Amino acid sequence: MSILDHEQVLIRTGPRSGLPVIVAVHSSTLGQAVGGCRLWRYASWQDGLTDALRLSAGMTAKCAVAGLANGGGKTVVAVPQGAELDAATRRAVLDDVADTIASLDGTYATGPDVGTTPQDMAVIGERTPHVFCKPAQHGGSGDSSPATALGTLAALHAVRQRLHGTRTLAGVRLSLVGLGSVGMRLARLLADEGADLLVSDIDPAKRAGSEELGATWASPEQALTADVDILVPAALGGVLTEDVVPHLRCAAIAGPANNQLATAAVGDLLHQRGIVWVPDYVVSAGGVINAVTRELHHETPDEARERVEAIEHTVADLLDTAEHRQMTPAQAATELARLRLDAPPSTPRPTST
Numbered sequence: 014m015s016i017l018d019h020e021q022v023l024i025r026t027g028p029r030s031g032l033p034v035i036v037a038v039h040s041s042t043l044g045q046a047v048g049g050c051r052l053w054r055y056a057s058w059q060d061g062l063t064d065a066l067r068l069s070a071g072m073t074a075k076c077a078v079a080g081l082a083n084g085g086g087k088t089v090v091a092v093p094q095g096a097e098l099d100a101a102t103r104r105a106v107l108d109d110v111a112d113t114i115a116s117l118d119g120t121y122a123t124g125p126d127v128g129t130t131p132q133d134m135a136v137i138g139e140r141t142p143h144v145f146c147k148p149a150q151h152g153g154s155g156d157s158s159p160a161t162a163l164g165t166l167a168a169l170h171a172v173r174q175r176l177h178g179t180r181t182l183a184g185v186r187l188s189l190v191g192l193g194s195v196g197m198r199l200a201r202l203l204a205d206e207g208a209d210l211l212v213s214d215i216d217p218a219k220r221a222g223s224e225e226l227g228a229t230w231a232s233p234e235q236a237l238t239a240d241v242d243i244l245v246p247a248a249l250g251g252v253l254t255e256d257v258v259p260h261l262r263c264a265a266i267a268g269p270a271n272n273q274l275a276t277a278a279v280g281d282l283l284h285q286r287g288i289v290w291v292p293d294y295v296v297s298a299g300g301v302i303n304a305v306t307r308e309l310h311h312e313t314p315d316e317a318r319e320r321v322e323a324i325e326h327t328v329a330d331l332l333d334t335a336e337h338r339q340m341t342p343a344q345a346a347t348e349l350a351r352l353r354l355d356a357p358p359s360t361p362r363p364t365s366t
C-alpha cells in the first residue's frame with residue numbers, strides 16, 4: 014500500500030511523552046474519519062506507521078460496508094518493546110494524542126482500541142471534542158467491546174446459516190482465538206447459545222474463566238488449526254499466514270481481529286482451499302456502528318443495537334453475492350465499499366460539532 018492512498022498522515026514525537034504519535038487519515042470521502050487509538054508495543058515506529066496505514070484503510074472499508082457516513086482513520090502510539098508506561102507517561106501520551114487530533118479540526122475523531130480504554134477517551138476529551146466512547150458519566154457511549162462482540166455474533170449467525178441452513182449456533186463447533194475484551198464477551202454470548210467452544214489466549218490466566226463457561230482450553234496454535242466449523246480470530250492481526258493455511262481444518266473464518274490476513278495472497282489461498290473468509294472489517298464493525306449511531310446520530314441504545322445486529326444481513330448479502338457472482342466474500346465486500354465511496358450519500362449527516 015502506498016502512503017499516497019491516504020489523505021494525510023501526521024507523525025510526531027509527542028512533546029510531553031517523547032513517544033511517536035501517528036495519526037493516519039485514510040479517507041473522509043463519506044464523512045468524518047473515525048478509528049480507534051492503539052497504544053501498543055512495536056519494534057520500531059516504522060512498524061507502528063505500517064500498522065496505522067493498514068488499520069486506517071480498514072476503517073474506511075469498515076464504515077463504508079456498514080453503511081455509515083464516516084471515513085476511516087487510526088491513531089497509533091508506538092511504544093518501544095519492553096517499555097512500561099507509568100501513570101505520568103500515560104497521561105503525557107494521551108495529552109499528546111489529544112493535541113494531535115485537535116489539530117485536525119474534526120476531520121478525524123478517535124475512540125478506544127487495543128491498549129486504550131473509555132477512561133483514556135475521557136482524558137483525550139479534556140482537550141478535544143473529537144473522541145468517541147468516553148464513559149457514560151462523561152457523556153460518551155462507553156466501552157465499545159460489547160457492541161463489537163454482539164456484531165460478531167450476528168456475523169456468525171449468517172455464516173452458520175450459509176454452512177448448515179440454520180442460524181442457531183447451538184452445537185456448532187467454534188474455535189475462538191483470543192480472549193481480550195471482545196473475545197471474552199463473545200465467548201460468553203456463544204456459550205449462552207450452546208455453541209461447542211474451543212478457546213485460547215496467550216495469557217494462561219484466562220483459562221479459568223473460559224472453563225467456567227464450559228469451553229475447552231487449547232494452545233493458540235492448536236486452536237488455530239483445530240477441526241471445527243468456524244474459526245474466530247479475536248486477537249491481534251496477522252494470524253492467517255501462507256504457512257498456516259495448509260494446516261487449517263475449519264469450513265469458515267469470521268472473527269473480530271483487525272487485519273487477520275498476513276498478506277493479501279492469503280485471501281486467495283483460503284479461497285483455493287474452499288474456506289469461506291468473512292473480512293474482519295465487516296465482522297468487527299459493531300463497536301464503531303454503536304458509537305457513531307449513538308454519539309453522532311443521537312439514536313437510542315436499542316436503535317444502535319438493531320444496527321449492530323444488522324451485520325447479520327450484511328454478511329448474508331455478501332455471502333450470497335459471492336456465490337452468485339463466483340467471487341470471494343472479500344471481493345464482494347471490497348466492491349461494495351468502492352461503490353459506496355464512489356457515490357457518497359447526497360444528504361450530509363450531522364457531525365459531532
Ligand code: PHE
Binds near residue numbers: 072125300
Ligand atoms: N476500535 C474500534 C474500531 O476500530 C472501535 C471504535 C473506533 C469505536 C472508533 C469508536 C470509534 O473499530
